Amino acid sequence: MKLITKLGTLAIAAGLAVPLATGCASTATTPAPGGASSGAAAQNVTLDWGFWNQGEAGNKMWQGLADEVNKQHPNITVKLTSPPFADYFTKLQSQLAANEAPCIMSMQSLRLPAFAQAMEPMDELLKTSGFNASEWNPAAIKALQNNGKQYALPYGISTVVLYYNKDAFKDAGVAEPKPGWTVAEFEAAARTITEKTGKPAFGQSFSDLHMFSTLYAYNQARPVDESGKLTLTEGKMVDAFTWYTGLATAKKVSLVPASASDIPWGEQQFVAGNVAMASDGSWNISSNATQAKFNVGVTTLPGKGTFSANSGFGISKNCKYKKEALQAIQVITGAKAQETAAAAGTFPARTAASKTFYDGLATKLDSKTPGYSAQAKAAIEGSSGDALPFLSTTKWDQTTKTIAREFILAYTGSQDPKKTLENVQQTAG
């Protein structure tokens, strides 16, 4: 009895103590083949495609495009997997560590600096594949370049815009905002709506693009400079961040995230109807208006300018079938595919498909909210003109987590905004 008890305890203690400490090493040292695997016949290839979750309708649409690859190139089968956005880049890290990255890698422009090393530059392959840059939105193509090399072909382009609850504005007797509205107008609207409804009018966020775009519109503050260095302690950033946190702490017109794990807060609270305004990407221009149970309006961020970002599909360095991967990507981002994506609510990277996007928006939403597609067009065009591509650092993923942990202290007023920025700069810079 005594011996058995002792041995049992020891075995469990050892079993619990050790795997934790060793988990990292085993993934790093296990050699495995590349992301693609060959089928039965020599030329038949199966390509893995990793893409963050696009919602039920979106996933179906992208799966349809994956199937389309097989129709146009019968030797290529594309296998799509869609983890949630919050997990996609973490998963990608571990896939890269295990040498199992998907052949077709979906990449966000703002995370490209961190992952470019693991991706294959496409320039040489594109030369012989009939690629014509003039068919594309130049900003969308450029945003997926790193050190002058093209790493992915875009499927869309987005800016951050301001969504608002038309009903809440009407109930509070506040005039609806127009593209180009000022920070003072935004503050006045937020104050009145907060007073009239008793609920904070604006929703704050930790999402990098959403929050930093709002700060950029305020005074053109930029979190990362041209050389890819974190610049959170620069004067403009301190001013803009002090203003942003002050919306909650001093003016009391904004709702603060419940915890540091609520990265996308304001934008979610907006769709849920809990706040009347939030910054969010133009990629949600269709879905936000569809999901919300109120009339959604959209305009430019208060102030001047915004950040743009886009996503696209590239080839992982370890992919064994790079030529086939490019063929697949050219189908997925082809003229026909872009029409499909535009009709489904993605603002396309190919200029020819943008009409389809606005027409689709009109058909789907103008009956619910009259004039929505025209407003969306004005907001997108009003923000695209002076949109700046969002630059990030090579350690951006980890930095965003530090930002959430530290920024909540400033949002809740328990830490000075300047000190908060200094802390993040020191930990992540």
Next chain:
Amino acid sequence: MARKRSEGPAALGFLVPSVVGLTIFVMVPTILAIATSLFDWPTFGDVEFAGLKNYRRLFARGSTFPAALRNTIVFTLVIVPLNLVLTLGLAFWVATSRWRRFYRVLFFVPVVTPTVATSIIWKMIYQPGGILDDLLSRVGFTMPNLLGTGNTALMAVVVVVIWNGLGYNTLIFSAAIDQLPDDVIAAARIDGASGWRQLWHVKIPLLTPAIFFATTITMIHAFQVFAQPYVMTAGGPGTATVTVVMDVYQTAFQGGALGAASAPAMVLFALILVVTAVQWLGQRKWVHYE
């Protein structure tokens, strides 16, 4: 007299499965982790020998490790005694109930429910506008943002970790209480021992092997706390709820630095090893095996 047969081959036969298992799943990964911690090992790119750089970095300016270590120790110091007292109390109470089987299952449900799911539910209970806030506001109490405030976030997470782990030890103690020898208890009663004396001088000493087992396991679990704070607070606000395992996870899979992530993992491994060893050495002073 017949020659005594050697027990060596038989012993070897019995040992082989566990030795092979331990070697593949414990020894080799441990050695690899130690090795990894001495390298600059990105998730992709070139691996370079770094010596003790990863360990020195743990205590450099801007590192979250000191806070993570402090929080982990606080977690353990709060969780282990509270968990043991509560589960022992629950087990004694359950033992007297005619619904004991039902209660055991009930208390065990959180153990088998995915931690991520229960943590999300607890987060919804805690957050402003959540269930707790709603209930308290009805009686005129304004609840602070529990998970967004440094002082309360750690304790809010501790409550969830304790709740999560209640069922396991309650089950262990419950089973041990059921097996307490009736004759010893009866003898104590005949000798005139009161309920309190029976509990303190007879029952608890008889339960010490189970208490020792539960202490060891609970302590190891507490040192490794991760999922609840990760889901509920992501380590914030500031570094109020960062734990060592979270530091390991974020450095490895968000920072892409496997070598730098192995260093805190090894420190935690050493800490658990030392504390467990001390417990083993100390057990002969207070654990009574029959």
